[in-house]
Structure formats: C-alpha cells, structure tokens
Amino acid sequence: MTVLTEEKDTARETALHIEGLSLSIGATPLLADVSLRVAHGETVGLVGESGSGKSLTSRTALGMLPRGATATGEVRAAGLDVLTADRAALRDLRRTRVSMIFQDPRSSINPVRRVGHYLTEGLRARGTPADEAIERVLELLDQVGIRDPQGALRRYPHEFSGGMLQRVMIAGALSTEPRMLLADEPTTALDVTTQAEVVTLLKRMQRIHGTGMLFVTHDLDLAAAICDRIYVMYAGRIVEEAASGRLFAAPSHPYTKALLEASPSVRGEKAVIKAIEGRPRALSEAPEGCAFGDRCPLADKNCATQVPVLRPHGTSLSACLRPEQVTP
Numbered sequence: 001m002t003v004l005t006e007e008k009d010t011a012r013e014t015a016l017h018i019e020g021l022s023l024s025i026g027a028t029p030l031l032a033d034v035s036l037r038v039a040h041g042e043t044v045g046l047v048g049e050s051g052s053g054k055s056l057t058s059r060t061a062l063g064m065l066p067r068g069a070t071a072t073g074e075v076r077a078a079g080l081d082v083l084t085a086d087r088a089a090l091r092d093l094r095r096t097r098v099s100m101i102f103q104d105p106r107s108s109i110n111p112v113r114r115v116g117h118y119l120t121e122g123l124r125a126r127g128t129p130a131d132e133a134i135e136r137v138l139e140l141l142d143q144v145g146i147r148d149p150q151g152a153l154r155r156y157p158h159e160f161s162g163g164m165l166q167r168v169m170i171a172g173a174l175s176t177e178p179r180m181l182l183a184d185e186p187t188t189a190l191d192v193t194t195q196a197e198v199v200t201l202l203k204r205m206q207r208i209h210g211t212g213m214l215f216v217t218h219d220l221d222l223a224a225a226i227c228d229r230i231y232v233m234y235a236g237r238i239v240e241e242a243a244s245g246r247l248f249a250a251p252s253h254p255y256t257k258a259l260l261e262a263s264p265s266v267r268g269e270k271a272v273i274k275a276i277e278g279r280p281r282a283l284s285e286a287p288e289g290c291a292f293g294d295r296c297p298l299a300d301k302n303c304a305t306q307v308p309v310l311r312p313h314g315t316s317l318s319a320c321l322r323p324e325q326v327t328p
Contacts, residue, residue: 046058105162
C-alpha cells in the first residue's frame with residue numbers, strides 16, 4: 001500500500017505522467033501500453049518515424065482525442081487526470097498550465113483573427129490587464145525573431161510565412177509560462193539559426209519557471225543536444241527509453257540503431273547512411289509478435305510470436321528479446 005501511494009504522489013508531482021495508455025477507434029488500435037514521464041524542468045524527447053504515434057501521444061496529454069476514440073490507462077498533466085476531466089477542467093488546463101506547439105501552425109491558428117488577439121487571449125483569460133498582456137507578447141515576439149512586433153500584432157496569420165507563423169505559435173505557447181510544454185516538431189519550419197535561438201529561448205524558460213517539456217522530433221541530432229531522456233516509439237508502442245547520451249552511444253533496440261544509422265549527423269566521423277528496409281507500420285497493421293520483426297536483421301521465430309515488453313538492459317529500458325545483440 002505504501003508503494004502504491006508513493007507512485008501516485010510521484011505522478012502528481014511530475015509535469016506529465018502517462019501510464020499504460022492504450023487508444024483505439026472501434027476495433028482499430030492506435031496506441032498500446034504507452035508509459036512516459038516528464039519531470040518539472042526536464043526535457044524529454046519522443047522520436048520515431050511518421051505514423052508511429054508521437055503526435056497522438058502528445059495530443060492525448062491535452063485531452064485532444066480523435067473523434068470516437070476510446071482511451072484507457074492514466075494521463076496526468078500538471079496534476080490533472082486528463083482522461084476523466086470534464087470540458088471545463090480541460091479548458092482551464094490548456095489555458096493556464098499546459099501549452100502545445102503544433103506541427104502545422106496554419107491549421108492551428110484561427111485565420112480570421114489578428115495575431116494580437118491570438119497571443120493575448122490566454123493572458124487575458126487569466127486576468128492579466130490588457131496593457132501587461134500586450135507588453136508580454138511584444139517581448140516574446142522579439143525573442144523569437146519577429147521583426148516589428150508591434151506591427152505583427154495587427155496582422156492576420158496569412159500575412160506571415162510558414163516559418164514566421166511558427167515563431168508566432170511558439171510565442172503564444174510561452175506567453176502563459178506553462179508548467180508543461182508539448183512541442184510537436186516545433187522547429188521544423190525554421191532555419192538553423194532561428195532554430196538555435198528558439199531552442200535557447202525554450203531552455204531559458206525551463207530554467208526560470210521549471211517547465212517540463214516533451215519534445216517530439218525527427219531530428220535525432222537536435223534531440224541529442226537538448227533532451228535529458230529520450231523515448232523511441234514504433235507502431236504505437238514505446239520500444240526504448242534511455243538517457244540521451246546512453247541512447248546515442250549504445251542503443252539497445254534494433255529500431256533505435258536503425259534510426260541512428262539512417263539519420264545524417266553533423267557530429268563525429270563520416271558514416272554511410274543506411275535506409276531502413278521495409279516501411280513503417282501502424283499498430284493496427286503490425287505483424288504478430290514484435291512489430292519491428294519484419295524489418296529487423298536480428299529477428300528469429302521467437303520474435304514472430306512474442307510481443308516484447310520494456311525491460312531493463314543496463315541503464316536503458318528496451319522492448320527487445322535480445323538487446324545484448326544490438327551493437328553500436
């Protein structure tokens with residue numbers, strides 16, 4: 001009983017705690033037994049190919065489930081049990097304690113409202129006076145590299161390029177100084193220089209406010225540079241969890257190793273980029289046993305019958321039957 005109580009208390013203290021999350025629409029499974037945690041002030045990466053379930057997992061943390069979806073497990077964001085919360089509680093959560101930077105700003109910002117209204121809405125809802133709200137967003141716009149912040153407040157979303165609009169969205173997400181930030185490919189549309197500036201801004205906010213951040217990305221080099229821990233996702237499941245340095249130096253799952261070999265890097269010696277054979281699988285179409293089995297060079301008959309669960313391997317957790325055979 002004491003152990004269970006301690007685990008529940010830990011879940012309440014973390015910025016984000018997901019335990020045993022499974023998600024489906026009708027008979028179609030989308031996520032299976034996903035567990036991850038983000039502590040206050042910690043940056044946690046979530047990596048994997050497109051369609052692996054990264055964005056779906058991060059949206060679920062805000063209660064943004066697909067229409068008709070059924071979710072089981074526990075999702076606690078900034079102290080709120082998201083899966084059992086009512087609409088009013090979820091609105092308050094999104095407005096005051098948890099923010100999200102979406103991958104596509106054009107589909108996430110109301111096109112008929114001026115940017116100034118979008119940026120100050122959350123602050124005004126918290127009771128911040130109009131003058132203070134405007135002053136705050138002008139400062140943020142300047143920090144994310146928007147020229148003429150005052151003029152930007154009067155413009156509409158279609159008057160910005162994709163990269164500039166992404167900066168606006170980042171400013172909006174930071175405006176309420178959230179306890180938890182869900183960043184879904186936040187720097188994809190930005191040039192390298194601006195990307196570095198935005199990441200620096202995000203990290204500075206973490207140091208000041210103790211914000212936890214779940215950083216969803218395809219950029220493994222960027223994940224290595226800014227994340228404390230990393231989860232690797234494939235076909236709706238977490239297949240590896242490790243500290244950032246450990247994961248890149250000694251992956252313990254064949255999929256993680258394949259991702260690293262398929263990713264160009266600006267660090268270290270030159271290396272041949274190796275494509276991963278086959279195509280990514282959704283959970284609903286994954287083969288029996290290990291979902292990565294039909295693409296894995298280490299697979300044998302046991303991999304076709306057993307679904308591996310996360311288990312310790314050194315200081316990592318790996319959902320592989322033979323992690324010791326995965327060499328860097």
